[in-house]
Amino acid sequence: MYLGKFHSIEPPYQVSQDASLDWLSTAHHLAQNEQSHTKEEYLKMLHRVGCSSQQIQQRYFFVPDVGEHDWSQNKIYPIPVSKRGVSMHHRHEYYHKIVQDLFKQIYDTRAYPDDMIHVSCTGYVSPSAAQLIALKSPKPVTVTHSYHMGCYGAFPALRMAAGFLANESILGEKRSVDLVHTELCSLHLNPEESSLEQMVIQSLFADGCIAYRMSHAQPDAGFKILSLYEEIIPDTADAMEWMVSDWGMKMTLSKDVPSMVGTKIREFTERWLKTRGYDLSKLQKNALFAVHPGGPKIIDQVAHHLELKDSQVEASRRLLHRRGNMSSATLPHLWESILHDDNVPSGTQIISYAFGPGLTVCGGLMEKL
Amino acid sequence: MYLGKFHSIEPPYQVSQDASLDWLSTAHHLAQNEQSHTKEEYLKMLHRVGCSSQQIQQRYFFVPDVGEHDWSQNKIYPIPVSKRGVSMHHRHEYYHKIVQDLFKQIYDTRAYPDDMIHVSCTGYVSPSAAQLIALKSPKPVTVTHSYHMGCYGAFPALRMAAGFLANESILGEKRSVDLVHTELCSLHLNPEESSLEQMVIQSLFADGCIAYRMSHAQPDAGFKILSLYEEIIPDTADAMEWMVSDWGMKMTLSKDVPSMVGTKIREFTERWLKTRGYDLSKLQKNALFAVHPGGPKIIDQVAHHLELKDSQVEASRRLLHRRGNMSSATLPHLWESILHDDNVPSGTQIISYAFGPGLTVCGGLMEKL
Numbered sequence: 001m002y003l004g005k006f007h008s009i010e011p012p013y014q015v016s017q018d019a020s021l022d023w024l025s026t027a028h029h030l031a032q033n034e035q036s037h038t039k040e041e042y043l044k045m046l047h048r049v050g051c052s053s054q055q056i057q058q059r060y061f062f063v064p065d066v067g068e069h070d071w072s073q074n075k076i077y078p079i080p081v082s083k084r085g086v087s088m089h090h091r092h093e094y095y096h097k098i099v100q101d102l103f104k105q106i107y108d109t110r111a112y113p114d115d116m117i118h119v120s121c122t123g124y125v126s127p128s129a130a131q132l133i134a135l136k137s138p139k140p141v142t143v144t145h146s147y148h149m150g151c152y153g154a155f156p157a158l159r160m161a162a163g164f165l166a167n168e169s170i171l172g173e174k175r176s177v178d179l180v181h182t183e184l185c186s187l188h189l190n191p192e193e194s195s196l197e198q199m200v201i202q203s204l205f206a207d208g209c210i211a212y213r214m215s216h217a218q219p220d221a222g223f224k225i226l227s228l229y230e231e232i233i234p235d236t237a238d239a240m241e242w243m244v245s246d247w248g249m250k251m252t253l254s255k256d257v258p259s260m261v262g263t264k265i266r267e268f269t270e271r272w273l274k275t276r277g278y279d280l281s282k283l284q285k286n287a288l289f290a291v292h293p294g295g296p297k298i299i300d301q302v303a304h305h306l307e308l309k310d311s312q313v314e315a316s317r318r319l320l321h322r323r324g325n326m327s328s329a330t331l332p333h334l335w336e337s338i339l340h341d342d343n344v345p346s347g348t349q350i351i352s353y354a355f356g357p358g359l360t361v362c363g364g365l366m367e368k369l
Numbered sequence: 370m371y372l373g374k375f376h377s378i379e380p381p382y383q384v385s386q387d388a389s390l391d392w393l394s395t396a397h398h399l400a401q402n403e404q405s406h407t408k409e410e411y412l413k414m415l416h417r418v419g420c421s422s423q424q425i426q427q428r429y430f431f432v433p434d435v436g437e438h439d440w441s442q443n444k445i446y447p448i449p450v451s452k453r454g455v456s457m458h459h460r461h462e463y464y465h466k467i468v469q470d471l472f473k474q475i476y477d478t479r480a481y482p483d484d485m486i487h488v489s490c491t492g493y494v495s496p497s498a499a500q501l502i503a504l505k506s507p508k509p510v511t512v513t514h515s516y517h518m519g520c521y522g523a524f525p526a527l528r529m530a531a532g533f534l535a536n537e538s539i540l541g542e543k544r545s546v547d548l549v550h551t552e553l554c555s556l557h558l559n560p561e562e563s564s565l566e567q568m569v570i571q572s573l574f575a576d577g578c579i580a581y582r583m584s585h586a587q588p589d590a591g592f593k594i595l596s597l598y599e600e601i602i603p604d605t606a607d608a609m610e611w612m613v614s615d616w617g618m619k620m621t622l623s624k625d626v627p628s629m630v631g632t633k634i635r636e637f638t639e640r641w642l643k644t645r646g647y648d649l650s651k652l653q654k655n656a657l658f659a660v661h662p663g664g665p666k667i668i669d670q671v672a673h674h675l676e677l678k679d680s681q682v683e684a685s686r687r688l689l690h691r692r693g694n695m696s697s698a699t700l701p702h703l704w705e706s707i708l709h710d711d712n713v714p715s716g717t718q719i720i721s722y723a724f725g726p727g728l729t730v731c732g733g734l735m736e737k738l
Contacts, residue, residue: 001539088457089614096612124493124517125612126726127601135603142599143729144525147516148493156513162539163532170370170531170597172644228539230511232496234504243465243494244613245458275541357495360512 001162003366004222005178005213006336007110009102011060015067017053017203021046023067024191024202030071031083031191042194049196050203051324055296059206059324062098063186076187083192084247091187091248095123099182102209103133106180112137113176113213115164119146119157119328121242122184122249130180142171150242150356151292152230153181153328155364159228161214180211181329188248201251204295208326210333221339223350223366229272236260236359257294261355262301269306269351272363283351283365288344289313290334292354293320302353315341328354335366344368370531372735373591374547374582375705376479378471380429384436386422386572390415392436393560393571399440400452400560411563418565419572420693424665428575428693431467432555445556452561453616460556460617464492468551471578472502475549481506482545482582484533488515488526488697490611491553491618499549519611519725520661521599522550522697524733528597530583549580550698557617570620573664577695579702590708592719592735598641605629605728626663630724631670638675638720641732652720652734657713658682659703661723662689671722684710699723704735713737 015023025043029036037045059066065074072078076094077085085091099120118130124147134141142164146157161177168174185205190198213219239254254260273280284306291302293316303313319334326333331354338344345368352364384392394412398405406414428435434443441447445463446454454460468489487499493516503510511533515526530546537543554574559567582588608623623629642649653675660671662685672682688703695702700723707713714737721733 087615089612089619092613121495123613126490126517126519126610127606127729131601131727131729132606135601135606140600142528143601143727144528145517146514148495148514150495159511159513159536159540160529160532162536163529163534165532166535167528167531170594171528172596172598225539227541229541231509232500232504232512237496237501237504241495243458244461244492246456246615250458358500358512360496360500 001165001225002215002218002222003212003225003335004215004219006210006332006339007106007212008210008333008336009105011062011207011209013061013064013066014058015061016058017051017056019067020059021050021203023069026069027077027079027191028194030079032194036194045196046199046203050199051296055320056324057321061186062184062207066186077189077191079191084190088246088248092123092125095184095187096125096129098184099123099129100132102182103129103180106211107133107136110211112139112141113178114174115142115144115161115177117144117146117157117160117177117179119153119179119181120183121148121150121153121327122187148242149328151294151325151327151330152354152356152360152362154331155228155230155354155362158214158225158364162225165214165216175217176213176215178211178213181332182209183207183327183329185327190247197253201253204325206324206326208323208329208333210329210336212332218369222369223335224369225364225366227276227278227365229363230360231268232358232360233260233264239359240357242357257359258297258301260359261298261361262305264361265302265353266305268361269363278365283349284308287312287349287351288315288338290331290338290350290352291316292331293317294325294355296320298355338368370534370594371584371587371591372581372594372704373584373588375579375701375708376475376581377579377702377705378474380431380576380578382430382433382435383427384430385427386420386425388436389428390419390572392438395438396446396448396560397563399448401563405563414565415568415572419568420665424689425693426690430555431553431576435555446558446560448560453559457615457617461492461494464553464556465494465498467553468492468498469501471551472498472549475580476502476505479580481508481510482547483543484511484513484530484546486513486515486526486529486546486548488522488548488550489552490517490519490522490696491556517611520663520694520696520699521723521725521729521731523700524597524599524723524731527583527594527733531594534583534585544586545582545584547580547582550701551578552576552696552698554696559616566622570622573694575693575695577692577698577702579698579705581701587738591738592704593738594735596645596647596734598732599729600637601727601729602629602633608728609726611726626728627666627670629728630667630730631674633730634671634722635674637730638732647734652718653677656681656718656720657684657707659700659707659719659721660685661700662686663694663724665689667724707737
């Protein structure tokens with residue numbers, strides 16, 4: 001099975017990290033009735049615990065609010081009127097409108113596949129934008145929702161896609177599956193929550209949209225998928241949570257996640273590669289490591305525990321710097337950047353990792369064509 | 370691929386249809402400040418548009434509220450305190466608690482599979498109960514969420530499961546996939562919504578939980594899967610919607626859904642079976658038709674347009690009568706009942722249909738072992 005035909009859409013609202021932290025500090029100050037802390041105090045906290053502009057230079061959003069200081073203009077966060085922002089229903093209506101536009105943009109120039117997998121953990125509406133666009137296809141497109149798995153969402157979707165292509169006798173002949181990620185993380189902030197944990201989250205996540213195709217046939221440019229693997233790490237269930245809540249989706253995130261993953265990543269990788277017949281020591285020397293840049297520390301941890309050179313995880317760090325954490329859309333953006341990077345020669349093996357609630361750790365081995 | 374090892378759990382709260390309509394009429398009366406209509410007027414409306422006790426004898430719930438007239442005891446619908454019921458966050462906390470108990474009950478006596486697919490459109494929490502129970506397994510279990518596809522949810526999950534079993538080179542050797550449906554439809558009522566459309570919904574849906582296993586190896590009792598197929602019907606996107614809203618998940622449902630499906634079901638089936646090399650006319654005579662009993666009329670429509678005998682859809686009608694519409698859990702319950710029905714001989718072919726937002730129509734062909 002092969003991956004190719006990457007097509008990402010840059011969200012229209014680019015905000016420098018410093019401007020986003022400044023906006024967040026005002027948002028918290030207003031949401032707390034201007035009584036708890038001054039804007040400057042919130043900004044100090046955000047600068048202390050949040051991602052700095054050295055780690056994330058800027059973030060892109062499909063929601064125009066972040067950076068908008070005329071609060072009456074804010075679509076999701078009109079804080080003087082509603083401290084938590086608009087209701088869950090309104091957030092989902094906004095999500096659905098934006099995501100329908102994104103699917104239209106993508107399939108305006110793209111041939112329809114046999115199957116479409118819509119990947120998201122930030123908006124659940126059915127019929128989905130994927131189902132609505134599938135109706136425009138001249139031939140039937142089977143649509144599958146791959147929702148609510150968080151940052152590692154690309155992996156279950158890859159497993160599904162590979163299966164849809166492999167079952168001709170039951171599912172009929174399928175030649176191609178499109179995977180389309182639409183993550184609007186910026187819809188799920190809650191300015192009323194001013195804990196340090198929430199400040200980390202608010203400083204980290206961004207929006208992203210990307211489509212790519214899995215096929216039996218080898219594309220001109222892309223990757224060959226060699227192996228996929230997932231495990232849940234014991235005793236880490238409380239470290240990260242993502243659930244449907246009142247004002248939006250609610251995340252909890254322990255500061256220990258990077259070290260929890262770090263201490264397990266070597267044995268996870270050994271267990272995985274050994275059973276599939278691949279040699280870790282060889283890959284450690286020569287492979288590129290596409291680590292989901294959940295945050296700056298997780299890249300450090302993986303690099304440290306696998307004894308990798310900086311150059312082997314440089315693409316991950318660069319993507320975090322350029323785009324922030326776009327949840328499940330991040331890793332596909334990373335693959336797209338590796339595909340377009342002429343310094344990564346054909347034949348390079350790529351180990352990908354992603355992490356999410358469970359804690360779930362996912363690993364993938366691919367080869368650049 | 371085979372299906373077997375069905376294991377359903379009967380929810381603890383059994384309420385006769387008449388008692389549930391009576392409870393709903395009081396709920397509406399209280400939620401409307403007792404001003405709009407009398408309880409008797411609401412009951413009359415519910416009896417006119419809702420499912421009667423001839424169609425649905427009783428429903429089962431994991432939520433104890435339906436039928437509970439001491440409103441201070443209601444866990445989700447304490448109407449005198451909160452007209453819409455408790456918040457989305459509380460509903461999800463309740464869902465997660467119940468569903469964790471269900472997974473514990475199931476795997477208390479059941480061997481762990483290689484993969485677990487959790488199917489639901491009524492609660493999204495991660496780590497999910499499936500991820501938490503997977504950690505109890507002596508060997509790693511890969512967990513996949515198959516969420517937010519509605520009543521036809523068994524079909525995408527079957528497609529996923531078949532794929533996970535078919536990709537040894539990429540995913541490693543897998544022998545078995547458990548599909549576990551947990552649908553708590555009763556969590557998503559809104560007593561404040563007293564439209565006739567909502568009354569139909571409120572009179573129809575029930576709760577259900579069922580697990581079953583897909584495997585390469587033929588089980589002692591079960592089904593052989595021959596073919597799976599899905600289509601979205603054009604121009605029906607507005608007929609049914611399921612989205613995350615403020616107080617819970619919000620459903621819209623046009624009264625025309627049965628006729629929309631009915632007028633398309635014959636050509637859908639012809640298109641499907643022809644491309645896969647099966648003979649509709651033969652199946653029309655001899656197969657059992659496991660029609661998702663979305664409501665009484667949809668069974669009538671399918672039977673009429675495919676010219677089926679009453680006996681061919683009798684199992685669907687019986688399940689609706691006994692359990693109501695349990696969303697995605699309904700069809701697996703129907704398969705379980707067919708499996709245990711000694712009047713259905715080994716070798717019987719079974720055509721299954723399910724319907725949901727899109728409108729999506731799914732078809733499956735299986736053979737009883």
